[in-house]
Amino acid sequence: MTNRLQxxxxxxxxxxxxxxxxxxxxxxxxxxxxxxxxMRKSAEWLVASLQExxxxxxxIMETGGHPVVYGDWLHAADKPTVLIYGHYDVQPVDPLELWxxxxxxxxxxxxxxxxRGATDDKGQTFMHIKAVEALLKVHNExxxxxxxxxxxxxxxxxxxxxxxxxxxxxxxxxxxxVISDTPLLAKGKPAICTGLRGLASLQISVKGAKGxxxxxxxxxxxxxxxxxxxQILDSMRDQDGRIQVEGFYDKVEELTEQERAAFxxxxxxxEALKKELELPELFGEKGYSLLERTWVRPTLEVNGIYxxxxxxxxxxxxxxxxxxxxxxxxxxxxxxxEVTALLEKHIENHTPPGVTxxxxxxxxxxxxxxxxxxxxxxxxxxxxxxxxxxxxxFSRMGGSIPVVETFAHVLRIPIVLMGFGLPSENFxxxxxxxxxxxxxxxxxxxxNYYQKLGRE
Amino acid sequence: MTNRLQxxxxxxxxxxxxxxxxxxxxxxxxxxxxxxxxMRKSAEWLVASLQExxxxxxxIMETGGHPVVYGDWLHAADKPTVLIYGHYDVQPVDPLELWxxxxxxxxxxxxxxxxRGATDDKGQTFMHIKAVEALLKVHNExxxxxxxxxxxxxxxxxxxxxxxxxxxxxxxxxxxxVISDTPLLAKGKPAICTGLRGLASLQISVKGAKGxxxxxxxxxxxxxxxxxxxQILDSMRDQDGRIQVEGFYDKVEELTEQERAAFxxxxxxxEALKKELELPELFGEKGYSLLERTWVRPTLEVNGIYxxxxxxxxxxxxxxxxxxxxxxxxxxxxxxxEVTALLEKHIENHTPPGVTxxxxxxxxxxxxxxxxxxxxxxxxxxxxxxxxxxxxxFSRMGGSIPVVETFAHVLRIPIVLMGFGLPSENFxxxxxxxxxxxxxxxxxxxxNYYQKLGRE
Numbered sequence: 001m002t003n004r005l006q007x008x009x010x011x012x013x014x015x016x017x018x019x020x021x022x023x024x025x026x027x028x029x030x031x032x033x034x035x036x037x038x039m040r041k042s043a044e045w046l047v048a049s050l051q052e053x054x055x056x057x058x059x060i061m062e063t064g065g066h067p068v069v070y071g072d073w074l075h076a077a078d079k080p081t082v083l084i085y086g087h088y089d090v091q092p093v094d095p096l097e098l099w100x101x102x103x104x105x106x107x108x109x110x111x112x113x114x115x116r117g118a119t120d121d122k123g124q125t126f127m128h129i130k131a132v133e134a135l136l137k138v139h140n141e142x143x144x145x146x147x148x149x150x151x152x153x154x155x156x157x158x159x160x161x162x163x164x165x166x167x168x169x170x171x172x173x174x175x176x177x178v179i180s181d182t183p184l185l186a187k188g189k190p191a192i193c194t195g196l197r198g199l200a201s202l203q204i205s206v207k208g209a210k211g212x213x214x215x216x217x218x219x220x221x222x223x224x225x226x227x228x229x230x231q232i233l234d235s236m237r238d239q240d241g242r243i244q245v246e247g248f249y250d251k252v253e254e255l256t257e258q259e260r261a262a263f264x265x266x267x268x269x270x271e272a273l274k275k276e277l278e279l280p281e282l283f284g285e286k287g288y289s290l291l292e293r294t295w296v297r298p299t300l301e302v303n304g305i306y307x308x309x310x311x312x313x314x315x316x317x318x319x320x321x322x323x324x325x326x327x328x329x330x331x332x333x334x335x336x337x338e339v340t341a342l343l344e345k346h347i348e349n350h351t352p353p354g355v356t357x358x359x360x361x362x363x364x365x366x367x368x369x370x371x372x373x374x375x376x377x378x379x380x381x382x383x384x385x386x387x388x389x390x391x392x393x394f395s396r397m398g399g400s401i402p403v404v405e406t407f408a409h410v411l412r413i414p415i416v417l418m419g420f421g422l423p424s425e426n427f428x429x430x431x432x433x434x435x436x437x438x439x440x441x442x443x444x445x446x447x448n449y450y451q452k453l454g455r456e
Numbered sequence: 457m458t459n460r461l462q463x464x465x466x467x468x469x470x471x472x473x474x475x476x477x478x479x480x481x482x483x484x485x486x487x488x489x490x491x492x493x494x495m496r497k498s499a500e501w502l503v504a505s506l507q508e509x510x511x512x513x514x515x516i517m518e519t520g521g522h523p524v525v526y527g528d529w530l531h532a533a534d535k536p537t538v539l540i541y542g543h544y545d546v547q548p549v550d551p552l553e554l555w556x557x558x559x560x561x562x563x564x565x566x567x568x569x570x571x572r573g574a575t576d577d578k579g580q581t582f583m584h585i586k587a588v589e590a591l592l593k594v595h596n597e598x599x600x601x602x603x604x605x606x607x608x609x610x611x612x613x614x615x616x617x618x619x620x621x622x623x624x625x626x627x628x629x630x631x632x633x634v635i636s637d638t639p640l641l642a643k644g645k646p647a648i649c650t651g652l653r654g655l656a657s658l659q660i661s662v663k664g665a666k667g668x669x670x671x672x673x674x675x676x677x678x679x680x681x682x683x684x685x686x687q688i689l690d691s692m693r694d695q696d697g698r699i700q701v702e703g704f705y706d707k708v709e710e711l712t713e714q715e716r717a718a719f720x721x722x723x724x725x726x727e728a729l730k731k732e733l734e735l736p737e738l739f740g741e742k743g744y745s746l747l748e749r750t751w752v753r754p755t756l757e758v759n760g761i762y763x764x765x766x767x768x769x770x771x772x773x774x775x776x777x778x779x780x781x782x783x784x785x786x787x788x789x790x791x792x793x794e795v796t797a798l799l800e801k802h803i804e805n806h807t808p809p810g811v812t813x814x815x816x817x818x819x820x821x822x823x824x825x826x827x828x829x830x831x832x833x834x835x836x837x838x839x840x841x842x843x844x845x846x847x848x849x850f851s852r853m854g855g856s857i858p859v860v861e862t863f864a865h866v867l868r869i870p871i872v873l874m875g876f877g878l879p880s881e882n883f884x885x886x887x888x889x890x891x892x893x894x895x896x897x898x899x900x901x902x903x904n905y906y907q908k909l910g911r912e
Contacts, residue, residue: 216855
């Protein structure tokens with residue numbers, strides 16, 4: 001970290017924020033086809049922006065969906081290569097009426113910039129571009145080789161990126177992958193995310209009689225598909241939420257005392273969450289804290305259920321069909337395919353007489369755990385600590401970023417998830433924002449990190 | 457039964473079926489407010505139809521909801537007065553995609569007329585009108601005095617009819633009430649229904665966090681409203697369908713040996729039903745036959761359930777809300793209000809931590825048992841037997857016609873439930889239909905019955 005870098009960033013801060021506003025103004029909602037043109041416009045904006053700071057080979061690369069933007073600078077001979085991943089697509093904005101300022105008219109209030117994508121992930125992607133710009137402008141060269149890979153489909157499951165990564169292994173070859181799309185632990189508390197949960201998903205469909213029946217004529221005499229479904233679902237968890245599917249926990253690694261102590265040290269505020277979610281009580285597997293339950297314990301949640309009459313009032317029908325959707329969050333070393341097979345077997349074993357049950361498999365994602373003893377993590381932690389003047393937490397995240405597992409699997413390089421957002425910044429919700437404090441500190445942390453990597 | 461009556465009915469059959477089609481075309485779904493206009497249209501159609509056959513004092517009478525149609529013919533001095541009750545409202549039609557021909561485009565296939573309401577109860581109500589028409593046209597007078605009372609809220613629990621009957625006791629005064637809204641025992645096997653189950657109904661709504669949550673971030677850490685609902689519902693019945701709600705069976709009378717023998721003598725074909733409904737097995741309370749379970753044992757069935765994501769594929773959401781609709785069929789001496797209170801108490805006692813549960817009461821109906829030794833039953837049986845050339849069964853029905861109990865209680869006259877539908881005619885389900893064989897025989901049976909009543 002040099003004074004000249006800090007000076008450069010301070011001097012250009014207003015201009016940078018203006019550029020960020022320009023970027024945020026483009027409504028790049030990947031889920032909605034009417035924004036297809038805006039996706040292209042965003043990609044073109046990134047191309048211009050990367051070219052302007054001196055990146056080379058900047059290009060829009062087509063996929064089966066929204067395009068990927070690539071650019072590199074590879075003149076740091078004998079230095080490591082950093083691949084930076086980000087995404088320029090954003091979530092839909094409804095309910096629009098809950099936004100205090102329109103989602104695509106960026107507004108700075110109280111040292112936070114409000115807009116859809118401010119933190120997830122246009123703001124953080126832009127921060128990466130400006131960190132590289134600062135290094136190049138101040139030193140006329142970069143301490144490491146840099147490759148940018150910015151996609152437009154993260155919010156819709158990175159549907160085409162697996163194939164893209166597979167087909168461009170050579171182009172993307174690097175020594176470390178850096179992603180800023182995970183939160184800090186809290187204000188002033190930096191975190192490197194070292195684990196993501198995986199995913200298994202299943203639809204259960206129960207079929208009773210050939211059609212809906214009148215509950216007066218047949219009630220008490222024939223199977224009811226909803227009761228059967230309810231019985232199956234209820235057999236899958238006990239009253240504390242511990243999963244009863246045979247073999248489900250077999251490959252789950254128990255937490256060490258050290259890990260538990262580390263989680264405890266994070267001082268997670270369960271009371272604050274209850275209040276925020278307006279819940280009388282939290283819920284979950286006995287013997288584990290909230291952080292443990294959501295970061296490192298596997299789950300089974302019913303995400304949707306439907307069957308029979310759903311209208312106003314009452315209809316005295318015995319429904320022929322009932323359906324439920326289930327997803328499991330998985331932790332190392334659980335395998336999504338194996339877990340799905342266990343679920344299917346459990347369902348088969350718990351199907352009551354008189355009904356037929358079928359299942360349908362959906363998305364899966366393998367859990368991810370980073371090899372935190374690698375020096376790229378130690379250097380990232382140092383870079384953070386020098387800027388934030390606070391220790392770095394090695395956190396986990398309960399969600400899945402499926403492409404992370406793909407990167408790990410295909411590129412076989414360490415992945416450093418060093419984000420600068422805050423959990424409270426309403427990503428995916430109205431009034432998304434990004435604290436400028438972390439925009440500034442993020443720029444310093446990243447430039448600091450690349451310099452450290454270059455010196456190794 | 458005269459040859460002239462039979463001739464008249466044969467000669468006018470095509471015209472009658474055309475008129476029935478007209479009536480069935482009106483989508484008189486009482487449960488859905490967008491059909492309010494169709495309810496009125498149905499009532500007006502009935503007024504015109506009753507006037508046309510020569511009924512007097514024909515009028516639409518307002519209630520707090522859908523109107524009642526009344527008409528009479530009271531010139532048979534010293535003869536008994538028959539009150540005929542029917543209903544012009546029908547059940548909703550979803551799932552629409554399962555109908556082979558649209559529910560409100562009546563179609564005759566294979567000597568059955570297909571349409572919503574074909575058998576329940578527009579078809580059978582229409583049959584009563586045509587029976588009276590035939591008697592009047594052929595004999596220029598009726599053998600008995602006739603009063604028609606046709607309501608529009610039977611499928612939503614006759615919500616305003618109790619009050620209407622109470623306020624119009626004088627107008628409705630009669631010697632016998634005839635209703636055709638119950639099924640024959642089987643094809644060619646007439647039945648007079650001497651008992652109906654009552655009804656209690658409840659909606660359960662479970663609320664977790666203030667909104668849907670991301671299952672990656674929160675999964676395993678917070679209550680899931682669907683799991684909570686599933687747990688509550690599963691606690692209400694055991695694996696054989698025996699109801700676990702405390703006190704539920706307290707007032708249920710156990711069957712006598714004699715009653716059980718009478719049920720057994722009906723030789724109900726459980727295998728045939730399995731085949732007809734395409735069920736691998738029937739289901740229900742251990743130790744009771746199918747007839748016993750559906751006629752004289754109380755039930756608890758979930759009629760509908762919904763919550764969370766119901767679209768295609770998967771959405772990794774922890775749903776904030778989940779809902780279920782429950783109805784119980786009740787037997788003498790169970791009281792609907794008491795049973796509903798027991799359900800509510802059970803739900804309260806079985807609500808898991810972290811969620812809030814609310815319930816909403818819907819329709820109720822008291823169970824009913826007829827005094828079968830009265831001569832109006834013996835004459836009805838004779839009328840049936842002469843037309844069907846088969847003995848009449850005194851059956852029970854698992855369904856509820858809540859207003860029957862009101863009639864019994866307020867008017868204090870015998871109620872003859874002589875229906876002409878078949879249990880397999882899909883009432884309340886897609887592809888509802890009515891066998892024209894029973895439309896024809898019904899007309900003959902009813903005219904025969906009124907003549908017998910007039911001769912007594």
